[in-house]
Amino acid sequence: MKQAPFIAVEGPIGAGKTTLASMLAEELSLPVIKEIVEENPFIDKFYQNMDDWSFQLEMFFLCNRYKQLKDTVTEYIDRGKPVISDYHIYKNLIFSDRTLQGNERGKYRQIYHVLTDDLPKPNIIIYIRAELDTLLKRIAKRGRSFEEGIDHSYLQQLIEDYDAAMASLAEQEPSTPIITIDGNAVDFVENKEQFEAISSRIKELM
Template sequence: MENQFEFIAIEGVIGAGKTSLAKLLTERHNARLVLEQFKDNPFLPKFYEDRERYAFPTQMSFLASRFKQQQDMLSKDLFRQLTISDYIFEKDRIFARLNLEDDELALYDSIFEIMTGISAKPDLVIYLQSSVDRLMENIRQRDRNYERNISPSYLRELSEAYNHFFYHYNKSPLMIINTSEIDFISNEKHLDYIEEQIFEQPIRNNTHIHIIPDQL
């Protein structure tokens, strides 16, 4: 299977399956895997308990961590031509706009604008879109302690912010996959179809893949 990319980024709301898909595609293509280091953020559990109080330190910790990873990605891997990541740097601002107060957002933006200009640019962005019910179910199944306080209303708010962001996204070719009714983790046919659309079809802007489970 011929590869036309050097860097693919997979995005989606919490629980959409972006990390799982990144890992599966990495295994199939011997790629370099770059995962968001959310476990290293000491403020994240506190954020889900008190969103207003801990939004700013949580956001700044993520910004610093993500930028460090972006710099590392700019260096070539001699043994792997393809890099697959489970986030894009620009998405950091989705959470910032959603959670920060005006003065905090102004300070954040002054730093973010410098960093985003020298971050790695994906050859393709894959946005995994999903219903809030499916997101909640996925979150319940993986049962991370600090995610137990995530509410459907917060996920709905976040989903709307993501949809708005990717509706206007034009920095890289974008592929949108609705994952509400599919299971690429357990169903290999679903994964095969996604892989085929990514690697065997010509690169295009704003490609929307709608997978019908009964037809696969």
């Protein structure tokens, strides 16, 4: 049987993933799975000292997302019910390749594959690309204290890592459509027509 639509919204920090996933969930009457941010015990420490805290933080994200993915599969995918998520589990590798070094990066990759290789993955991806200026404005607008001093070069590297990762996902899974949105030019929040254009493309794919 064909897998039920499992839509993931992706993009670098502050691109608008949660915003767009929530809007689409409402428009398409879909359940939405959102990343848990507030209860993360390592995120503050990580932004203060990335070298010391990256392994703990990446493992925390991985364990949480693994649990959420398993629950999503049991509750929705295995029952043929469509669902939308404000992230793709693959983002663990995007971030960990950037924040972890040497031995720890290798160990983390192995654990990632052991945990996730046999689980269903999103089969429709929406990728919001955005430039550094746009991301900085949105991060400031949201005003999370731990992101106040976010390193601009870290963000810029993540923008590039995301481009490379989406190209790599497209090669690994050619049957999974990736809808790329130019987050600098397309304003799905203020511009109703632009939002409707995105939601119609998703409807066609479902």
